Amino acid sequence: MTDHQREFGVAPDGAWSAPGRVNLIGEHTDYNEGFVLPLALPHSAVATVTARDDRTLRLRSRDVGDRVVELSLDRLLPGEVPGWAAYPAGVAWALERAGHRLRGADVFIASEVPTGAGLSSSAALEVVTALAFSDLNGLGLTAPELARIGQLAENDFVGMPCGILDQMASASCAEGHVLHLDTRDLGGRQVPFDMAAEGLRLLVVDTRVKHAHADGAYGRRRAECEAGAAALGVPFLRDVPFDGLAAALARIDDEAVRRRVRHVVTEDRRVARVVALLDAGRAREIGPLLTEGHASLRDDFEVSCPELDLAVDTANAAGALGSRMTGGGFGGSAIALVPEESVAAVGKAVTDAFAGAGLAAPRIFEAVPAPGARRLPV
Ligand code: ADP
Ligand code: MG
Numbered sequence: 001m002t003d004h005q006r007e008f009g010v011a012p013d014g015a016w017s018a019p020g021r022v023n024l025i026g027e028h029t030d031y032n033e034g035f036v037l038p039l040a041l042p043h044s045a046v047a048t049v050t051a052r053d054d055r056t057l058r059l060r061s062r063d064v065g066d067r068v069v070e071l072s073l074d075r076l077l078p079g080e081v082p083g084w085a086a087y088p089a090g091v092a093w094a095l096e097r098a099g100h101r102l103r104g105a106d107v108f109i110a111s112e113v114p115t116g117a118g119l120s121s122s123a124a125l126e127v128v129t130a131l132a133f134s135d136l137n138g139l140g141l142t143a144p145e146l147a148r149i150g151q152l153a154e155n156d157f158v159g160m161p162c163g164i165l166d167q168m169a170s171a172s173c174a175e176g177h178v179l180h181l182d183t184r185d186l187g188g189r190q191v192p193f194d195m196a197a198e199g200l201r202l203l204v205v206d207t208r209v210k211h212a213h214a215d216g217a218y219g220r221r222r223a224e225c226e227a228g229a230a231a232l233g234v235p236f237l238r239d240v241p242f243d244g245l246a247a248a249l250a251r252i253d254d255e256a257v258r259r260r261v262r263h264v265v266t267e268d269r270r271v272a273r274v275v276a277l278l279d280a281g282r283a284r285e286i287g288p289l290l291t292e293g294h295a296s297l298r299d300d301f302e303v304s305c306p307e308l309d310l311a312v313d314t315a316n317a318a319g320a321l322g323s324r325m326t327g328g329g330f331g332g333s334a335i336a337l338v339p340e341e342s343v344a345a346v347g348k349a350v351t352d353a354f355a356g357a358g359l360a361a362p363r364i365f366e367a368v369p370a371p372g373a374r375r376l377p378v
Contacts, residue, residue: 038179
């Protein structure tokens with residue numbers, strides 16, 4: 001008997017999967033309508049779901065507590081569902097707000113994506129729920145539509161003002177590729193990212209420092225970017241050309257806003273340069289751009305933390321070609337591009353450095369670009 005059957009007393013109608021992600025580069029650019037370059041992790045959230053004949057939603061996570069959360073689709077109100085259930089409930093709310101009428105459902109969630117580690121466990125949960133509800137209600141939503149629903153749930157139901165990066169990565173990434181996404185129109189291109197062919201590995205270092213975006217720092221960065229765009233008379237920072245950056249910066253009085261603008265504009269440029277190198281089969285050469293991106297997030301955008309800086313500096317000193325924090329920051333994870341012969345040395349150096357600094361042991365694993373959200377065979 002499956003966990004789903006034990007919990008709900010019925011067999012699931014299907015099973016769906018949606019991955020977490022790391023972002024190779026393009027951080028804090030999505031809500032500026034800029035560019036990102038994520039890959040899906042092999043770690044996924046899996047939902048088994050049984051459609052119901054009424055309007056009841058029963059939600060259970062293997063990973064959080066031992067209770068079923070029971071809600072009515074007729075009484076979903078933003079901010080009023082506490083805890084983790086707000087994510088799947090928010091997805092149902094967002095789908096109904098978009099004009100779809102849903103059947104009730106029994107939903108069992110089991111996820112391998114570490115939570116609060118900057119690896120997008122929240123987006124995996126949203127996207128897997130959206131895809132399951134889309135299939136079970138015959139909605140036929142596209143990947144960008146699923147992503148928008150997830151973002152709407154997180155922004156307006158959960159109350160976290162995230163951009164679209166995480167949800168699009170979870171919904172649209174392809175095995176063996178990074179997704180070069182234009183967050184303005186959600187147009188994207190799958191760029192082959194065959195690290196093994198070049199003798200490379202991508203290490204993820206989860207610092208185990210829990211990020212806390214929702215504490216308002218993320219929202220403040222967003223507001224500073226909007227202030228920068230307003231000062232420059234453009235709709236979004238994406239519209240500031242890299243060639244005109246120096247002139248643009250000279251027109252901004254506020255020192256902090258000036259640095260936020262510099263990060264976003266140079267980061268969009270770094271995404272383009274990384275994509276050009278990958279297209280040219282020169283993945284080894286992207287390392288310095290990753291490290292440059294980290295310095296920009298640390299110094300100009302001010303969203304790194306000592307543990308992320310330690311992971312990045314130590315990995316680079318031990319043989320990584322380049323490293324950076326990934327995700328929103330304030331904790332979470334870093335990535336390091338490492339020649340395969342240096343993987344063990346880099347892992348040991350980072351582990352030793354954390355121990356030496358009296359920090360909890362980081363979780364280090366290799367990321368290989370995995371598929372995006374999909375229905376699983378049962
Ligand atoms: P991240 O997306 O970087 O992991 P967030 O703070 O955005 O961090 O999202 C983490 C939250 O998502 C958790 O606190 C929990 O509410 C929810 N969540 C993620 N995975 C699960 C899961 N397997 N079961 C229940 N809730 C989950
Ligand atoms: Mg999240």
